[in-house]
Amino acid sequence: MANNLQDSVQQPSFSYRELVDALVDRGYLVVDDFLSPELTKALRDEITELNRMGIERAGIGRGGALQVNDDIRSDKTQWIEGETSAQQQFLSQCDDLRSEINRHLFMGLHDYEAHFAVYEPGSFYQKHLDAFKGRSNRVLTNVIYLNEHWESEWGGELAVYDEADQLIERVLPKGGRAIFFLSERFPHEVLKTTKQRLSIAGWYRINSSTGSYIDPAR
Template structure:
């Protein structure tokens, strides 16, 4: 069932071509890109207000896998998610901004990105997501992952960092504090990562740019 929220009209997303250029260069040269306080402020504020206006029961316990392979496993992850489909003004503004990024990445990196899916994520104090990859080589159509954090006034002692590892050896590459407006982008197949427990409620958006794997009576994307 689609739900329409009552709020102001969507804010036209601001496109920062310098940011897009840096993300593109970083992906090409090192496979990941991190930008503190980088999401356009009007969009960031709208998303923050929206995520805190949603009823608690709109968030559902997150699972592992998709479609018929979806299962719950609280030993691996304990967050709750709410998928973004554009029914809200804030959600549509976010999708408009990511569409601009998708077009830029396709134009400059020739990735063939076909679609985008994303959700709000809520981690209660103590929640976590153990080390995983967002895609496995040759087995998934997720190509580029993007994460944006919606946590004002986040302190180091609040914890809840995103840890990105160099490879399957678990050598830590970078640790990201989930501060307000920080953007993280990385190649979905290449980097294992985990979310550490926090001492306060932690909100973010996770999204994936995907290629089209339709065929053999299967239509992609499935959502």
């Protein structure tokens, strides 16, 4: 399976320059078919099996301050560690993109981290920022959707707001689609879903620590 999957992986259907230009012009970009159908399916199968085995509810905060709050978010998450061929290929594609962004924008992106996210029917994530100015090393967020099919009446869209808190985008979680946005600039929320919603959330980070340690720890 790994060899067949590797042979089927395609480069993103958009140019890296398109993303670079969008980040400069407006700070975000929605991309269809960021992942090939084969890689999307392989990752969807993995998250489905992980969920069947049992993954943990997502929390708010990090480290010792981590806590589950049903009023803010109700998804379940599992960090992607590159343990399978599909995960390795996904992480490699995202790292290639990191290198291209650094080459054109000199953003100093140091690494990339991501987790699977499962939203069961009735789940949501209230409006929030992924990073606060000067207080986080997360610089660029991406969200990639894994469901094979999605209808607009099922909900579960990612609602994205500008810095004046005006709605600017509602992204339907169509399989293979991705959105990229500057983490400090765009409040966003996952609207309540009526169907199981599968995705990956990831962050490109700078090294804001001393020595060889990344801060904050994941």
